[in-house]
Amino acid sequence: MLSMKKIKKFFLDTLFPVSCISCGKNDVWLCRDCIKTIKLNHKQLCPICEKLQSINGETCHKCQGKNSLDGLLVCTDYRENKILKKAIHLYKYRFVKDIFKPLGKIMHKKLAYSSLPIPDIIIPVPLHSKRLRWRGFNQCELLARYISMHLTPGMEIPLYCDVLLRKKHTNPQMSIKNYQERKANLQNAFEVSKNNQILKGKNILLVDDISTTGSTLFECAKTLKKRNAKKVFAIVLARPKPKKSS
Numbered sequence: 001m002l003s004m005k006k007i008k009k010f011f012l013d014t015l016f017p018v019s020c021i022s023c024g025k026n027d028v029w030l031c032r033d034c035i036k037t038i039k040l041n042h043k044q045l046c047p048i049c050e051k052l053q054s055i056n057g058e059t060c061h062k063c064q065g066k067n068s069l070d071g072l073l074v075c076t077d078y079r080e081n082k083i084l085k086k087a088i089h090l091y092k093y094r095f096v097k098d099i100f101k102p103l104g105k106i107m108h109k110k111l112a113y114s115s116l117p118i119p120d121i122i123i124p125v126p127l128h129s130k131r132l133r134w135r136g137f138n139q140c141e142l143l144a145r146y147i148s149m150h151l152t153p154g155m156e157i158p159l160y161c162d163v164l165l166r167k168k169h170t171n172p173q174m175s176i177k178n179y180q181e182r183k184a185n186l187q188n189a190f191e192v193s194k195n196n197q198i199l200k201g202k203n204i205l206l207v208d209d210i211s212t213t214g215s216t217l218f219e220c221a222k223t224l225k226k227r228n229a230k231k232v233f234a235i236v237l238a239r240p241k242p243k244k245s246s
């Protein structure tokens with residue numbers, strides 16, 4: 001059944017044709033020239049302490065024992081790339097689904113320039129069914145699909161969308177100000193649906209749109225490692241600074 005939201009979107013798309021959110025060029029949400037102006041991060045930080053630098057965002061030696069995530073690639077800096085911020089907002093909160101293409105392109109570019117090995121499988125950060133109904137699509141899944149189709153020419157990397165599940169409906173991270181609360185909120189929020197062997201010995205690439213504190217990715221990585229995944233690396237478009245606790 002079509003929801004009011006979808007009907008409204010259909011009429012808006014018909015009445016107001018698509019144009020580049022940055023330069024206004026017709027028929028694309030973000031044109032090739034404007035994508036080129038988005039600067040990719042060259043230096044990456046350890047995802048946990050956010051202090052030690054590396055080329056691929058590997059978790060530093062000191063933090064390795066404390067966390068299951070092996071590394072995180074952050075494509076761009078939010079503050080320096082206002083167009084990207086706008087694109088992500090339209091994608092997540094205005095339901096402009098097609099923006100997954102330029103955003104996927106940015107992620108693909110970052111991965112292609114990195115020296116990370118090609119992952120065995122790609123897993124998007126899952127949404128709870130409630131949230132999926134609200135948005136109508138999983139924004140991470142579309143990005144993950146784009147990467148799986150484009151990263152190795154002529155070969156699709158297996159994409160597992162129904163293996164990692166979000167069983168707890170948690171409040172969106174940005175609205176929880178206190179760090180401890182935020183962490184507790186996500187404890188045991190994820191589970192692996194299929195049999196034990198499916199992730200065994202696999203190098204996994206986790207895909208999320210943005211990550212503020214990293215808690216979601218850390219919790220996903222922990223869940224995957226419990227099922228014997230070998231390495232869990234993640235990629236996000238940006239890492240906005242968390243809002244100050246009040």
Ligand SMILES: [Zn+2]
Pocket residue numbers: 020021022023024025030031032033034035
């Ligand atoms: Zn443009």
Ligand SMILES: [Zn+2]
Pocket residue numbers: 046047048049050051052059060061062063
């Ligand atoms: Zn570290």
